[in-house]
Amino acid sequence: MIVAFMMDPLESIxxxxxxxxxxxxxxxxxGHTVxxxxPHDIYVRGSRLVARMRNVSVAxxxxxxxxxxxxxxCLKRDELIFEEITDIDALFLRKDPPLNYQTLEYLHHVRGEVFTINSTTGQMLASSKLYLLNxxxxIPETHVSRDPKRLRKIIDEFGGSMVVKPLNRSRGEGVIKVSSHDRDNLNSLIHYYVNSYKPYPEREAIMVQEYLAEVKKHGDVRIMLLNGEILGAMRRIPAKGDFRTNIHAGASPAKHEISATDRRICDTIRPRLMADGLYFVGLDIIGDKLVEINVVSPGGIPRINRLDGIKIEAQVIDFVEEQVRRLKDHA
Structure with missing residues (x-):
C-alpha cells in the first residue's frame, strides 16, 4: 500500500x-511505502492531479x-517523485491550520479514488470552531460576532467570565479569558481581536463562550475517535496560572476513564461526523460540555498510549487498510 502524508515540514515535528x-x-x-x-506540492498536469513527493520509507x-x-x-536526496494522486492508496491530511483551500479543492476531485482521512469536504466544513454550532x-453558551459593541454587550449581560476564541487558530493560540469586571482592558481586547480598524466586512469574527470554571481544577478531556468510536482518552491539566488545556500551552496529560457523559457526547455527534467523512477526530470536553472538535490534525496518540499502555496508531492503520481494500473492491 502507498500511504502519503500531507503535513508540516518533518524538521518541525x-x-x-x-x-x-x-x-x-x-x-x-x-512495509507500506510512505x-x-x-500542500503546495499538488498541481495539475494535462488535466490530471499530480503531486511532487518524497519517499520517506526507511528500515x-x-x-x-x-x-x-x-x-x-530522505529529504536531502534529489529524488522528488512525481505521481498522479490516484496512484496513491491512502492520503492523510495532517497539515496544521490554517487550511490551504485550493489544495483541498484539487483533492476533492479524486475523493472516490483515494481514501482520504479526513475528507476534504469534512475538513472545509469543520476546521473552524463554528462547526460546534451543529x-x-x-456546548457552552456561545456567541459569534465581529461587532465590538455587540460583543461587549454579550459579556456585560452574561455577568461572569467568558472565553474569547479566534475561529481558525489551533493549539490554544489566541484563547483568552475575559470578564466585564476588567473594564480597563476589555474594550481594547475586543477591538484588537476583531481588527476593528478595518471596514466591517473585513473584520474577523470571534467566538465568545461561557467560561467553565471546573477547567482550572480538573482540566479537560481529549477523546480520540476513529470512525465514530472511542479509541482512547486523556485528561489535560492546565499549567499553574493558566486555564488553557492545550499540551503545547504547557498543560500536563493525565489518565482518564471514559465516563457515561463522554459516551453520550460522542453518540450525539457521531452521525454528523460520519456524514461529513470525519473519520479521525479529537474531541475536547469540559465537564458535560463539548468545547472543541479537532479534525485537521488531531493529536494525542503518543501520550494516551503511554498513559494506558495501548497502541492507538495500529487501530488507525488497520482501519485505513480496510477502507483501501473496500475502495479497490468497488473500483
Missing amino acids: EPENETTSWLMYECNQR FFLE PDQPMRAYWDDAIA FPDI
Whole structure:
C-alpha cells in the first residue's frame, strides 16, 4: 500500500510526542511505502492531479528518534517523485491550520479514488470552531460576532467570565479569558481581536463562550475517535496560572476513564461526523460540555498510549487498510 502524508515540514515535528509521526512509523513498520508532501506540492498536469513527493520509507524496527532522523535524511536526496494522486492508496491530511483551500479543492476531485482521512469536504466544513454550532445542546453558551459593541454587550449581560476564541487558530493560540469586571482592558481586547480598524466586512469574527470554571481544577478531556468510536482518552491539566488545556500551552496529560457523559457526547455527534467523512477526530470536553472538535490534525496518540499502555496508531492503520481494500473492491 502507498500511504502519503500531507503535513508540516518533518524538521518541525517532535516525533516522540506527535500523532503524525507515530502513524507514519506504523505504516513503515508494516512495509507500506510512505510518501511525504506539503500542500503546495499538488498541481495539475494535462488535466490530471499530480503531486511532487518524497519517499520517506526507511528500515523498520528502529527507535522513533532514529526512524525520524532517517526519514528526514530522505529529504536531502534529489529524488522528488512525481505521481498522479490516484496512484496513491491512502492520503492523510495532517497539515496544521490554517487550511490551504485550493489544495483541498484539487483533492476533492479524486475523493472516490483515494481514501482520504479526513475528507476534504469534512475538513472545509469543520476546521473552524463554528462547526460546534451543529450541536447546540451539548456546548457552552456561545456567541459569534465581529461587532465590538455587540460583543461587549454579550459579556456585560452574561455577568461572569467568558472565553474569547479566534475561529481558525489551533493549539490554544489566541484563547483568552475575559470578564466585564476588567473594564480597563476589555474594550481594547475586543477591538484588537476583531481588527476593528478595518471596514466591517473585513473584520474577523470571534467566538465568545461561557467560561467553565471546573477547567482550572480538573482540566479537560481529549477523546480520540476513529470512525465514530472511542479509541482512547486523556485528561489535560492546565499549567499553574493558566486555564488553557492545550499540551503545547504547557498543560500536563493525565489518565482518564471514559465516563457515561463522554459516551453520550460522542453518540450525539457521531452521525454528523460520519456524514461529513470525519473519520479521525479529537474531541475536547469540559465537564458535560463539548468545547472543541479537532479534525485537521488531531493529536494525542503518543501520550494516551503511554498513559494506558495501548497502541492507538495500529487501530488507525488497520482501519485505513480496510477502507483501501473496500475502495479497490468497488473500483
